Each structure stands twice: as structure tokens, then as C-alpha cells.
Amino acid sequence: MTDPTPPVTTTIEDGAALLDEIERHHRRFNIFPSEHAYVAVTLWDAHTHLMDCFETTPRLAFLSPEPESGKTRALEIVQTLTPNPLVTNDISASALFRSISGSDDGLPTILWDEVDTVFGPKAAGNEDLRGLINSGYRRTGGVTRSVREGDNHKVVKFPVYAALALAGLGDLPDTIMGRSVVIRMRRRAPNEEAESFRQRIHEPEGHVLRDRLAAWADTIREKVEGAWPEMPEGVTDRPADVWEPLLAVADAAGGHWPKRARAACVHLVKTARADDSGSLGIRLLTDLRTIFDGAERMLSSTLVEQLNGLDDAPWADLDGRAFTTRALSQMLGGYVTAAGKPIRPRNIKTGPRVVLKGYYAEDLTDAWLRYCPPVPQESATAATAATAATAQVRTLFPVAGEVAVAATDPAPATETATDLTTVG
Structure with a gap:
């Protein structure tokens, strides 16, 4: 059936x-x-x-x-x-x-x-x-x-x-x-x-x-x-x-x-x-890397001036006021150098008797590597060329690095006494 x-x-x-x-x-x-x-x-x-x-x-x-x-x-x-x-x-x-x-x-x-x-x-x-x-x-x-x-x-x-x-x-x-x-x-x-x-x-x-x-x-x-x-x-x-x-x-x-x-x-x-620009700190590190652009060291005052001058950045109106050297020091102090020490401003000699505060690229390099997005290839090539040019200047003129910060940051002729003790 x-x-x-x-x-x-x-x-x-x-x-x-x-x-x-x-x-x-x-x-x-x-x-x-x-x-x-x-x-x-x-x-x-x-x-x-x-x-x-x-x-x-x-x-x-x-x-x-x-x-x-x-x-x-x-x-x-x-x-x-x-x-x-x-x-x-x-x-x-x-x-x-x-x-x-x-x-x-x-x-x-x-x-x-x-x-x-x-x-x-x-x-x-x-x-x-x-x-x-x-x-x-x-x-x-x-x-x-x-x-x-x-x-x-x-x-x-x-x-x-x-x-x-x-x-x-x-x-x-x-x-x-x-x-x-x-x-x-x-x-x-x-x-x-x-x-x-x-x-x-x-x-x-x-x-x-x-x-x-x-x-x-x-x-x-x-x-x-x-x-x-x-x-x-x-x-x-x-x-x-x-x-x-x-x-x-x-x-x-x-x-x-x-x-x-x-x-x-x-x-x-x-x-x-x-x-994703990340945290404000990562944005700061990334902008600083761009500003340094192969320089060995730069004054705090110059860094702040250039940060505040960036069009597409928050620094000129951060919490209703412009960015300062003190704020720069406080934010960078949360990051460390390759040696594990907090990033702090250091003395930079800009003349025979003039010492101002600023930052060295070697102190920032480890933080740039760890926190910032990779540098585009064309920017990396330009940075390498800038570094090579700076090295040549220092070889030809040994005092250039002391008189002009990394050959890209000449000290203003009218630095005041206040600038000599800047902490940020």
C-alpha cells in the first residue's frame, strides 16, 4: 500500500x-x-x-x-x-x-x-x-x-x-x-x-x-x-x-x-x-608633530602661537580662551619621554645671555610614535628632508642651533624679562 x-x-x-x-x-x-x-x-x-x-x-x-x-x-x-x-x-x-x-x-x-x-x-x-x-x-x-x-x-x-x-x-x-x-x-x-x-x-x-x-x-x-x-x-x-x-x-x-x-x-x-581625532591630548601631540616638521627644538611661545593660528583646531578658543604656555605644559606633562620621564619644557639658549623655555623633539618622539596616527608618506619624506637640512645647517654653523631654535624658530628680538622665566 x-x-x-x-x-x-x-x-x-x-x-x-x-x-x-x-x-x-x-x-x-x-x-x-x-x-x-x-x-x-x-x-x-x-x-x-x-x-x-x-x-x-x-x-x-x-x-x-x-x-x-x-x-x-x-x-x-x-x-x-x-x-x-x-x-x-x-x-x-x-x-x-x-x-x-x-x-x-x-x-x-x-x-x-x-x-x-x-x-x-x-x-x-x-x-x-x-x-x-x-x-x-x-x-x-x-x-x-x-x-x-x-x-x-x-x-x-x-x-x-x-x-x-x-x-x-x-x-x-x-x-x-x-x-x-x-x-x-x-x-x-x-x-x-x-x-x-x-x-x-x-x-x-x-x-x-x-x-x-x-x-x-x-x-x-x-x-x-x-x-x-x-x-x-x-x-x-x-x-x-x-x-x-x-x-x-x-x-x-x-x-x-x-x-x-x-x-x-x-x-x-x-x-x-x-x-577620530582621539582625545584632546592626541590632537595636541599630532599638531605639535606637524609644527615641529623636523625641527630639533622649539620655544614654548612659538609653539603656542602656531597652535593658536591653526584654522581647523580648537586651540584659539579652548574653553573660551586662547591656549597658553602653561596649558601646553600641563597637557604634555601627562605623557612621558622614551626614558619614562614626564614631558617638560627645558631651557633653550637663544643668545649669549638669553635662555627661554621650550621643547625638544627627542622628548616628544616616543609619544608621537605611540599615540599619533601614522605620518602620510609625502609628509614623512618632507620631514626627513627638513631634518637633513637642519643637520647641514648645524654642521656649517655650530652655533646656529643655539641662536636660532632648530634653524626654524628664530628668537624674537624683543623677548621680555617675563619670557626668560616662562614655565610652559
């Missing part, structure tokens, strides 16, 4: 083709700034279905300098593709904590719009929220709370690991930016067209893709868990942690995705480094 029940056939999802469809879904409604952005966001969507496989979860940050740049729409499309979305634009630290640690439906995907109202320049510090976001980046992270049990209390560490996408104006705190894949959104140009998103119509279409992503994720879970994807050259430390889950997903999908993922990784990491 023939069995009337037809055999069950299982169709194995083509991961690369599925990711292509996810990308097309984004392209219908989102105008991202580059091809690399589409790749990164698509991989981020997929990684939210595999959270238990990774040690870290990169934050996805849609940021722009102006409103109406498509950030909210980006979150709306991400919402249709990710598991257990929690949409908010105003949440307290305790509510966020309970939403993650107390969820019975699996880890939420937190989609946080208008985050600039929380971390922007006019907002308070919100250190509790920032700490939660940073702790939730790593699977082993958590927050510690005192919990009452009867008449006693005990200390309990609660997990707060969860995927998080944010959208806002300006930038985020450095500690969050360093854990994020940053997409710099722009207003749509007249020649850029996107389909209008209608929730009742298009959300179910996104949910079909979401369910297919979830099913595919189950088939690659063993392959992805514990994977060590090969990183592009130069991507190490925190950027490698950020991109590891996304590259693991791309490798599991195959096709053109591993290559596209690594190209996106290199581009977005490089862009983030270019955008």
Missing part, C-alpha cells in the same frame, strides 16, 4: 543569495553613503540571529551632522530584519537593564533613535547608560547589583549582552564609538531615489526575510561559533573585535561576501580612524 504522506524535503538556504536579498531590501528604502555601508548593515542584521556564537556584538551607529538624513528609516528597516526588536528613543538605565536581563523571549535587539538627546553636548553625562552599553558589548560583560534576600543582601552580576543599533546627530562618547560600526548618513541628493516605506505593506516582507535569516542562522551555528575569521591587514585590537562577528557571518555565507566584507571592514575602519 502506498504511503499517502508525501516525503518531507528540506531546502538548504543559500546564505550568499539570502544576504543579497537582505541588501536589496535595504536598498529599496535606505540611501547609505557607500557600498561598504550596505555590506556592513546587512552583515549586522544577520549577526543578531547568532548572538550566542560571538564574544562581542558591534554597536551599529547611524550618525549625521543634520536631521532628515535617513537615520530613523535605517532603524525601521533594521527592525524588520532582526529578532525581538526593542525600539526606543528615551530609556532609563534601569529600564534598559531589565529589558535585557529580564527578557524571557531571547535577547532583544535594541534600536535606539535620537540618542543625541542622551549623549549629545547639551545632555547630562548619563554614565550609567554609557556603562551599560559598553558592558553589553561583550558576552562576558555584566552589571553588578546588590540584591536583597530576606534580611540579607548579596552581590549578583547580571548579564547585559545584547545587540544595539543607535541613531543620532553628531557623535557618541568615544568609548561607544570605539565599539561601533559607524555609518555616516547624509541627506538624500536630488538624484537619489528611495521607495517610501509603508509599515503595513513592507514590514511583513521584512519579516519573511527575518524568518529566513533565523532559519539559516541555525544551519551555520556550529560553523560560526568559535570561528576566527582572517582579518584584513592592519585591522587589530578593538576594530578586530568589532568586525569579527560580521566577517564570520560573511565567511559562512560564502560567494562574494567574504571579499566584500573585508573591503567594507578596511574602508570603514580607515574612515573611523580618519574621523
